[in-house]
Amino acid sequence: MNTGNQNSSLKRWGLEERSPEEVLLLLQQGRELARVLTVNRTNLVIRTADREVVAELTGKMLFTSETPESRPTVGDWISVQLFDEGEFAIVHEVLPRRSVLRRKVAGQEVAYQPIAANVDTAFVLQACVNDFNLNRLDRYLVVIQDGGVEPVLLLSKIDLVETRVFDSLIDQVRQRHPDLEIIGFSSVTEDGIKVVRSRMLPEKTYCLMGSSGVGKTTLLNRLSEAELHATASVRELDGKGRHTTTRRYLSLLESGALIIDTPGIRELGTISAETGIKETFSDIVEIAQSCKFTDCTHLVETGCAIRAAVDEGLLDEARLSNFQKLGRESAHHGRSLAERRDHDRDLSKLHKSIQRGNIKRR
Numbered sequence: 370m371n372t373g374n375q376n377s378s379l380k381r382w383g384l385e386e387r388s389p390e391e392v393l394l395l396l397q398q399g400r401e402l403a404r405v406l407t408v409n410r411t412n413l414v415i416r417t418a419d420r421e422v423v424a425e426l427t428g429k430m431l432f433t434s435e436t437p438e439s440r441p442t443v444g445d446w447i448s449v450q451l452f453d454e455g456e457f458a459i460v461h462e463v464l465p466r467r468s469v470l471r472r473k474v475a476g477q478e479v480a481y482q483p484i485a486a487n488v489d490t491a492f493v494l495q496a497c498v499n500d501f502n503l504n505r506l507d508r509y510l511v512v513i514q515d516g517g518v519e520p521v522l523l524l525s526k527i528d529l530v531e532t533r534v535f536d537s538l539i540d541q542v543r544q545r546h547p548d549l550e551i552i553g554f555s556s557v558t559e560d561g562i563k564v565v566r567s568r569m570l571p572e573k574t575y576c577l578m579g580s581s582g583v584g585k586t587t588l589l590n591r592l593s594e595a596e597l598h599a600t601a602s603v604r605e606l607d608g609k610g611r612h613t614t615t616r617r618y619l620s621l622l623e624s625g626a627l628i629i630d631t632p633g634i635r636e637l638g639t640i641s642a643e644t645g646i647k648e649t650f651s652d653i654v655e656i657a658q659s660c661k662f663t664d665c666t667h668l669v670e671t672g673c674a675i676r677a678a679v680d681e682g683l684l685d686e687a688r689l690s691n692f693q694k695l696g697r698e699s700a701h702h703g704r705s706l707a708e709r710r711d712h713d714r715d716l717s718k719l720h721k722s723i724q725r726g727n728i729k730r731r
């Protein structure tokens with residue numbers, strides 16, 4: 370493939386101008402450019418100029434990359450060597466990042482783990498009920514600005530609050546961050562969805578961030594007509610509407626905009642640990658979605674998919690207990706007492722509102 374073709378095809382995937390010399394050099398070395406779509410535990414899914422391919426890191430990269438930060442992450446541009454007529458790829462290097470969202474590795478002073486690379490705009494989602502929290506917003510803004518990315522606050526689930534409440538949330542944010550762009554939306558009523566959509570340009574990369582359950586994946590589905598159907602039928606199957614995200618992935622919307630969905634984690638205040646546990650133990654999180662009860666403790670419940678997996682030897686008991694231990698620790702440290710009190714108060718306000726009939730029941 371000539372350099373021109375490769376460049377124009379990858380432009381749809383967000384490739385900024387690369388000098389023809391640079392691309393030519395890669396081609397001479399028998400390598401091609403590709404973008405990382407998702408990172409699995411043992412491999413990556415990448416997009417080359419003409420297709421989606423599974424890729425693996427070279428042994429050298431696995432064993433000598435000094436920091437987690439130098440490993441490829443979702444959104445990265447990488448150079449790869451293709452095998453089996455382009456069906457399989459080996460990753461050679463990560464190209465310099467234009468921007469990077471990263472968090473501290475839990476328990477380590479200076480190590481950072483990249484969340485997503487080459488992002489233009491990060492959408493921080495906070496739900497108008499239960500989740501809204503100015504201090505947590507600050508932490509996200511630090512990560513975003515530190516990474517050279519433009520932040521936008523998306524206040525989600527506006528269908529659950531009265532206009533008066535929504536306006537007061539906006540006022541509170543404005544007092545701290547007068548210049549921050551804020552968009553309110555509801556994936557249920559579709560209010561504001563058009564505004565979000567019009568905020569996204571083709572060939573630009575957006576990242577959805579925010580706690581578990583704020584509606585990131587639901588928004589992604591509203592923005593992309595194609596995926597809406599798939600999720601709806603999945604939800605009909607299990608009947609519970611549980612589909613928590615376990616890994617970060619980049620998708621190309623029909624509008625031409627690129628968007629990275631990330632997993633959040635419930636009741637976790639610190640970005641250092643946020644999503645880390647869920648991603649590290651994504652296999653366990655996935656199995657747990659089949660548990661009969663949403664709030665399964667995986668200890669004694671009937672219909673617990675985790676216990677079943679341990680019994681069948683599919684899941685290591687020690688790994689499970691480590692997961693539970695880390696989960697307890699971060700739930701404990703993740704939220705200050707004051708935050709917990711706010712949370713409870715918001716919840717009781719919501720309940721009263723529902724009793725008064727001010728808010729439609731779902």
Ligand SMILES: Nc1nc2c(ncn2[C@@H]2O[C@H](COP(=O)(O)OP(=O)(O)OP(=O)(O)O)[C@@H](O)[C@H]2O)c(=O)[nH]1
Pocket residue numbers: 525526527528529554555556557558579580581582583584585586587588610612613614615631632633634731
């Ligand atoms: N009322 C209301 N509910 C919503 C809205 N958007 C999403 N939800 C519900 O909120 C729940 C969580 O939504 P998700 O999209 O899975 O949340 P998420 O942010 O992707 O969560 P993680 O993947 O766990 O990080 C689901 O039950 C959705 O149906 C909304 O605009 N209004």
Ligand SMILES: [Mg+2]
Pocket residue numbers: 585586587612613614630631632633
């Ligand atoms: Mg999700």
Ligand SMILES: [Zn+2]
Pocket residue numbers: 657660661665666667668670672673674675676
């Ligand atoms: Zn269980």
